[in-house]
Amino acid sequence: MSLRCLSVQNLRNLQSIDIEPATRLNIIYGANGSGKTSLLEAINILSLGRSFRSRKHKTMIQYDQPSFTVFGKVESVSDVAGQVSVGVQRERSGDGIIRIDGRNVLSAIELAENLPVLAIDSSAFDLLGGSPSVRRQYLDWLVFHVEPSFLSVWKGIQKCLKHRNSLLRRDKIDPLQLAPWDAELARLAHSIDEMRARVFERLSEAYRGLVGGLEGLSDVALNYHRGWDREQTLEALLAEHQQRDIDLGYTRQGPQRADIRVMVGRHLAADTLSRGQQKIVACALLIAQGLVFSQQTDRQCVYLIDDLPAELDAHFRATLAGWLCDMQAQVFVTGVDQEILLAAWPDKLKTQDCTKMFHVEHGAVKEVELPSIAV
Numbered sequence: 001m002s003l004r005c006l007s008v009q010n011l012r013n014l015q016s017i018d019i020e021p022a023t024r025l026n027i028i029y030g031a032n033g034s035g036k037t038s039l040l041e042a043i044n045i046l047s048l049g050r051s052f053r054s055r056k057h058k059t060m061i062q063y064d065q066p067s068f069t070v071f072g073k074v075e076s077v078s079d080v081a082g083q084v085s086v087g088v089q090r091e092r093s094g095d096g097i098i099r100i101d102g103r104n105v106l107s108a109i110e111l112a113e114n115l116p117v118l119a120i121d122s123s124a125f126d127l128l129g130g131s132p133s134v135r136r137q138y139l140d141w142l143v144f145h146v147e148p149s150f151l152s153v154w155k156g157i158q159k160c161l162k163h164r165n166s167l168l169r170r171d172k173i174d175p176l177q178l179a180p181w182d183a184e185l186a187r188l189a190h191s192i193d194e195m196r197a198r199v200f201e202r203l204s205e206a207y208r209g210l211v212g213g214l215e216g217l218s219d220v221a222l223n224y225h226r227g228w229d230r231e232q233t234l235e236a237l238l239a240e241h242q243q244r245d246i247d248l249g250y251t252r253q254g255p256q257r258a259d260i261r262v263m264v265g266r267h268l269a270a271d272t273l274s275r276g277q278q279k280i281v282a283c284a285l286l287i288a289q290g291l292v293f294s295q296q297t298d299r300q301c302v303y304l305i306d307d308l309p310a311e312l313d314a315h316f317r318a319t320l321a322g323w324l325c326d327m328q329a330q331v332f333v334t335g336v337d338q339e340i341l342l343a344a345w346p347d348k349l350k351t352q353d354c355t356k357m358f359h360v361e362h363g364a365v366k367e368v369e370l371p372s373i374a375v
């Protein structure tokens, strides 16, 4: 998959942008505040209907403008003849329009099917040090894409939890009322756990393949926790701890508590690794996600790497660039310094066929020539 055209109007400081990205590497550089992250946000909006930086559409609309628009043409590698047009418009009132090939679409889920995007920005650190929900979402993104029944099972779990938790909060509870929800929750939990565990195994293998050779990081391991005790069924646990759940007013154990722990021996990686080491491990997790995605679906993700040089030394910058290069994915990378950004990539990628460079200045984006030594 690759994004072949991108137009943006009135998104943050980007007033009117039209670019034709390269199929492999797009280097976007410019001063602080010039609009680089905003450009990546625009691409993310074409994939998810929203930005990776904020869920607030209003703050993204350019001051004094009524709406922003992002439009793109996506080419799928398996179907070179077929380009899909995607567009997203958001109004200040909160209304939005999503269009795919000229037809209005109600759910943003269809966008991700046409343009699956993975973003690596400063929030990547949350994969190690953030709350379990971040890692659960990370795992579930992949489970959603590779396990066809995931969405219906996940929705079923949300429904069970909603009903069970509202019963738990009532003044008087008839245990007989809880029983059917417990049984259904346990059934669905078993199903989602099987899917997650299957996908986790593949993810973990891909991750080990990436970090295995890196000095000081080969013993950073991933552990999957399903959200309840390994030794017991969830139904038995829910019955056993019913009073505790009533006291708390919510369901304490279950698939809604699943997590992936990133460990160095017996310690959490977030507590022991340096910032740069944490960032490269987080990047490896996100690259592994894209690798399993492409193995399982025969499609490629587009990668958005915001501020690639931040926290990484030249060795880790080249490591990350090497992983992305091997994946043959379309990549958009940003940074302040053009030379540092360009130096990270293998020479074979720095040709006019594969790579384009864009300079961002005060919200305007201009394609510039690759330096001649690299061509």
Ligand SMILES: Nc1ncnc2c1ncn2[C@@H]1O[C@H](COP(=O)(O)OP(=O)(O)OP(=O)(O)O)[C@@H](O)[C@H]1O
Residues within 6 Å of the ligand: 011, 012, 013, 030, 031, 032, 033, 034, 035, 036, 037, 038, 039, 058, 059, 060, 061, 062, 063, 336
């Ligand atoms: N709604 C908005 N309307 C107009 N300008 C905005 C709006 N929201 C943010 N901006 C401005 O857009 C500019 C671009 O921000 P952006 O985060 O894209 O910059 P950047 O190039 O990524 O900078 P850095 O190198 O510091 O990360 C900033 O100057 C910001 O103040």
Ligand SMILES: [Mg+2]
Residues within 6 Å of the ligand: 036, 037, 038, 306, 307
């Ligand atoms: Mg930025």
